[in-house]
Amino acid sequence: MTLRTGKEYIESLRKLNLNVYMFGEKVECPVEHPIIVPSMNAVALTYDLALDPLYEGLMTVKSHLTGEKVNLYNHVFQSTSDLVQKVKRQRMLGQKTACCFQRCVGQDALNAVYSTAYEVDQKYGTHYLDNVKEFLLYVQKEDLVTDGAMTDTKGDRGLSPSKQKDPDLYLRVVERREDGIVVNGCKAHQTGIVNSHEVLCMPTIAMSEEDKDYAVSFSVPTDSPGITIIYGRQSCDTRKLEGTEIDLGNSEFGGHEALVVFDHVFVPNNRIFLDGETEFAGMIVERFAGHHRPSYACKVGVGDVLIGAAALSADYNGVQKASHIKDKLIEMTHLNETIFSSALACSYEGVKTPSGAYLIDLMLANVCKQNVTRFPYEIGRLAQDIAGGIMVSQPSEKDFRSKEIGHYIEKYLKGVDSVPTESRMRVMRLIENLTLGTGAVGYITESMHGAGSPQAQRIMIGRLGNFEHKKGLAKNIAKIKE
Amino acid sequence: MTLRTGKEYIESLRKLNLNVYMFGEKVECPVEHPIIVPSMNAVALTYDLALDPLYEGLMTVKSHLTGEKVNLYNHVFQSTSDLVQKVKRQRMLGQKTACCFQRCVGQDALNAVYSTAYEVDQKYGTHYLDNVKEFLLYVQKEDLVTDGAMTDTKGDRGLSPSKQKDPDLYLRVVERREDGIVVNGCKAHQTGIVNSHEVLCMPTIAMSEEDKDYAVSFSVPTDSPGITIIYGRQSCDTRKLEGTEIDLGNSEFGGHEALVVFDHVFVPNNRIFLDGETEFAGMIVERFAGHHRPSYACKVGVGDVLIGAAALSADYNGVQKASHIKDKLIEMTHLNETIFSSALACSYEGVKTPSGAYLIDLMLANVCKQNVTRFPYEIGRLAQDIAGGIMVSQPSEKDFRSKEIGHYIEKYLKGVDSVPTESRMRVMRLIENLTLGTGAVGYITESMHGAGSPQAQRIMIGRLGNFEHKKGLAKNIAKIKE
Amino acid sequence: MTLRTGKEYIESLRKLNLNVYMFGEKVECPVEHPIIVPSMNAVALTYDLALDPLYEGLMTVKSHLTGEKVNLYNHVFQSTSDLVQKVKRQRMLGQKTACCFQRCVGQDALNAVYSTAYEVDQKYGTHYLDNVKEFLLYVQKEDLVTDGAMTDTKGDRGLSPSKQKDPDLYLRVVERREDGIVVNGCKAHQTGIVNSHEVLCMPTIAMSEEDKDYAVSFSVPTDSPGITIIYGRQSCDTRKLEGTEIDLGNSEFGGHEALVVFDHVFVPNNRIFLDGETEFAGMIVERFAGHHRPSYACKVGVGDVLIGAAALSADYNGVQKASHIKDKLIEMTHLNETIFSSALACSYEGVKTPSGAYLIDLMLANVCKQNVTRFPYEIGRLAQDIAGGIMVSQPSEKDFRSKEIGHYIEKYLKGVDSVPTESRMRVMRLIENLTLGTGAVGYITESMHGAGSPQAQRIMIGRLGNFEHKKGLAKNIAKIKE
């Protein structure tokens, strides 16, 4: 059980036999595809930092199963301190990658199925927790990446899984065999799937008896027969094919999301974590979402980068002392730290589930994510305000390198005299990346919809708001006796 | 060292010889004045709950000086857990009183001078910490209320203390005697001063050498010769003189603030906590503000009451199922819990000062208070939205009780049939109280200016924002080498 | 047909035999009651300014019935230019009174019944328009004030008028006689009723066949037998009884709202404007609301006063040059002018109804009012921010006038040296008035609920949004063919 290096991790990916499509063609070697590589780099960093003495404190933890040091991503939380460590890790990695580094979804999935499995077993005498533990030991031992797969494409949102015209629109069991089950379906927005060894599937909504075949959770290798991965387009994705660097804004790191189709995929019995216990589908969803919502502390780290980029652009424009600029940087920081506050608070206020694993405070976790659906948009807006319009009208790097006209750009895109024009161009592209480009997919839109769209959080806040208690408080003060 | 009951506390106040003015006349017996009584009730509750088995866990703590159980308000924080307990206590008391209960300011002052005194002593060989400890032992032993007094009236804000035309516009030492000092000045917005036994004064801003006589901190009894207390007016204050209940909205509890004049007040040597060490004035201000900002978690408790009142008013109007009503209650809850998150987070992330006392995380405390300057206004706005216009056009309780016309009100202000008209009138008055009346002074305007106006927090956020670090993060991502 | 002076107007009120109650007692002489007088002053100003050469251009217009000059308030709009004049008049009067001056509601009611009556007559061959014109001639000739009465108290909002347990919870016809009808019911929030000669009643919601008896509109004198007026309480209302001036903030002007009970009130045939044509109830509501929503341009004028007060307070505190203060004043101005923009726009875009009278653009009018439910709250919040906490902790005027302690206040509440302490106290009280006191009832809460609560506007915006057209635009761009 040794922690792998980023390099070893990449080699392990190379051995996978993934079935990935992009732009209508099969990707022969994903680990070398320029559009995929930055996302792989981000994951690789989660390996390297676990071995870096400066960061191992944030990146690793003792396994509660073996007592050995494992990557925190492959850990089931055993204390509020574990939960807080996660949040701080997320921010740090956001700062270092300025993108989605794709791993929290797997950890949050593991945690959701772990604590739920215990409760299913208690009720039904099943042995799902044994399966989860065996699987956990495996990913800890091999230091693997697991993709947590929840979101079905859902077809008509007004209809339940079993009522859809096409029965596969939610992932389901199509065959039950002695040695396992066969599933059909599709999971959307699969973050980091191409960089993952395993895909851990969960139901996407609470279910009722009639949806029995849809109440299924399991894990299989990402290169299992029957799995097809269709890479999702992102804004500005093909800039990575241009062979330049400046125009990328963030040339080293990036995220990815894909559609993952399961076409008669076999799942062996020992990898099944739920099968037909419909009333527990909702618990997995709620716990996964609960864990995943404060994982968006990563956006606080990305926000730090964006605030820094905006501050740099102000320096380069020579306006860093303008009071309105300073005020906007303060506002961005305030919003960013407000998100961080709720991510921390829900973790510190975490509670032990019957399984012994810890769960964050659900109210504060939902509050955290609700703020995530708002503040990155405003932080991005302020960054664009500070940067100036050149952010979206700057010539290409190829123009800048051109012998014929590059000197014009060098001359006229100069900001303050002491700063190279290229530095200013780079920071503009970074702000573009995070507010309109590939980075914006992660920083902005994923902040809206990842871990549940805003309305999902509002429903939870409404459910947890305990309005009867609050009405009682008001009655006491107003001396209303009824 | 026994904890007093609320009743004993009130008796102890009765013995004070306070010099209080209101509406141009001296208040002969403050503990019986109908405008003052509700504020005293709120403080008395902090005594009674400390003796209530249900609440003693939140309300009391072991003194680090004596090991005996003391009211948490008279405690210097020894751990992050103490800090978190404070935040939860504040919310609970806000829920029970729906007003400012006036005690946190003294605790936060005690904590600020305690940890600062240690550092002054370290630098100058003074013995201020001994004085602070002696004073702390005294208030713990006698179970007293201390008012923390910071805000000078400041005259022309563009001028420093010693540059004001009238040298008394900031409190200062006017005479130094062998046995102590004599001070002149005035502290504004003194929360709960009439309900306090001691007043602990602190400087109000960072100072420079020339302001030496202004860099002074001490405590004296509130009935010391030379002290004059002029009671501040609040919106709707005189409704308490009408002899009715409904129109008050909150008939039992309330806050108060006053102007406190120090006219040649003598301070004995053993009650001096700072005298002339100008460079530490700023540390007291920063630490007091730091502690005091998350104390505004009390407003989360008041917010709970207001959310409850809004929900009740919707029930009484028969609109509780309207989706926009539910959505507004969710939004109010979301904003309220966002404040709570940052109050918790800055406490959990607290750090030990050299004195051993704990200080909250300054960045997150400022973020907390910044949100407090915004969200109660929006929560109040939404409460008014839900309540409906009758909140500000409802007839008086005397009309309702009138034999001639009361039956019209009974008939026409009826909401849903099952709820007495009086209940509806009561909840409307409570919402009025919290958004326009005496309660609004505490819930709204005090949320803006207490513990520092919004710009004070922005300056701190700007100072703590570490923009150079953030620029470095951006440079790493954009690969800017300079 | 001559325009009366304010004095003559007051004399005409004195002759009314109103049945007004306040604090459980009958008000013998409303025109001399200190709580009522400021509201009367505001209405009187609408008379005096009509005779003032500086303002007659905004205040008067040629009657389309007689060609004679009449107060614009007693006019049915004959052009978009009339509509724009109204909006500018409203702002000007808001600037001069800083309160609700109570007259627009009558004009908007007149306009709604006028244009609707035409359409009812067209459909049913009735002669309501003759009645409306006769009534209009009367109020023009006598230069009277008409209160427009729409809002019933509504009981259980989940039930229609005829389904309420108490059939009177919406105003209705209880008897039909040869010479007229007899009505029962109650109208809430009746703005300026005590200062009005006539009360023009309208239905409060769209109705269906079963609500026939509730679909009634008419006007009667305010002192008709059977009418009881119960004065509504406002925040800080009794300060007007204290015999002081500073503490009022606005000592000359104010608004008022009351509950008006109709207990078997007789309406002669020639004053009936609708009786049983249920399908037109909704048209009256929509047109009244449509006209009334941009009438909230008055709040822009009040906003001007509040912005001025905040700017003054900054001057007096010596902080007028701080960039954050300037920025807040700019933000307040921006929000205020945004409201003005939509009030103007909906008027300029007005259209002719079949009756020849002009109606504002409904979409933009609703947009205008929706902004009114938001921006005054934020403007008020910023005003409180700029003013500082002394706004809610300032001693009373009686303390200031006290020989014993007044000198302390004089000394310590001094701001910049050149400004008298009293001036600073006055501006603080004005800001208190407009954000927490009697003025806030009009500026804040009435902005929320007057002319319909926010959800009412949202429903209209949703109805007028023409989403099918917008979907068509999107399909064209995305080249979606279906």
Added chain:
Amino acid sequence: MTLRTGKEYIESLRKLNLNVYMFGEKVECPVEHPIIVPSMNAVALTYDLALDPLYEGLMTVKSHLTGEKVNLYNHVFQSTSDLVQKVKRQRMLGQKTACCFQRCVGQDALNAVYSTAYEVDQKYGTHYLDNVKEFLLYVQKEDLVTDGAMTDTKGDRGLSPSKQKDPDLYLRVVERREDGIVVNGCKAHQTGIVNSHEVLCMPTIAMSEEDKDYAVSFSVPTDSPGITIIYGRQSCDTRKLEGTEIDLGNSEFGGHEALVVFDHVFVPNNRIFLDGETEFAGMIVERFAGHHRPSYACKVGVGDVLIGAAALSADYNGVQKASHIKDKLIEMTHLNETIFSSALACSYEGVKTPSGAYLIDLMLANVCKQNVTRFPYEIGRLAQDIAGGIMVSQPSEKDFRSKEIGHYIEKYLKGVDSVPTESRMRVMRLIENLTLGTGAVGYITESMHGAGSPQAQRIMIGRLGNFEHKKGLAKNIAKIKE
């Protein structure tokens, strides 16, 4: 003087000898370059619609110089009705193109130099207005497109033009000859320059005596010797090179911006509109900005498309009846119409300049643009909320067309059963286009910075706010006599 068709317009562009660079290479035939074509299409539409009986009312006007019908874009406003027509034209074209159609900048420039030239001539006896009129006649007669060029790249924003290290960082006269002047410099963000026949340059800031050589305004053909155009990159620009349609979101229309370098460009005397009258530089800037700010009414039209797209996506997802979805569409509409209100209001309130040309109301125009810097961001955020995450993780069109995997996408990206998967994919791409892609450059970031960044409007609002008047209003109410 005949109006050209779009086709004729394109032919006229083909004849230009433009010196355009993109991706480091000279663009041989701009009118056929796939990245440029959509922007040209948008301009061509402004020709075709002027000839379309349905739209000519909005698109054309009688020239005040010749009385002949001209494209409204080549008109100097002679009435408030002209100004209002402009605003409505802008919205309509935004609806039809969902992008920046690039023409208003020229019209606003023409108007600014026209009215300013009159005032310069009055003061200095110059004949600039003759030049402007001659030029105006020319563009009317030939039905040309003029690019208005204001923004210099500005180097160090802390330094004035003549203080920059490189004197060319603001465009300037480098040589004065008998027959004209020679200029050097660079204009950034040149909207539609490649689709324009003429480029009309103006100073970018108010200037003082020392900046004499920078106070210059003129027009020259876009293919004048010495002009180099470097095409600006936009988010997702190269998708237009992929040969697909769906992925573009908006395949027919788009905007563009470019850097335009002037390297010793000659300007003949009759095309000079200002040369050295430094105190009038500020007037041109203010009037250009004044006219240009309400031109952003185009974004209201684009907003209509985005609202429609969001509504469509809700239909396709089957969630169109959810109350939160309806509420978000209403909010988007409300914000959109609020912008429209201020664009209309500032036009209706326009005033005649001494030249006879009309200028919008400056305060309301700035208020309009300030809202434009905020609301499209929020409208975009809500559109992303409604659309769902698939908006940023949808596979490419090539995947959809693929024989191997296209059927999976067809199956799993199906929403409600009655809608083709392709339709849903198209609307998702349109929302992506407008919130992250090429359309977002125009709808979002250009809304921030075009016609001046937000702080520029705030400075104007501060200047026009007339705070002294407002303070006077407050003093009147508070009865402050000084």
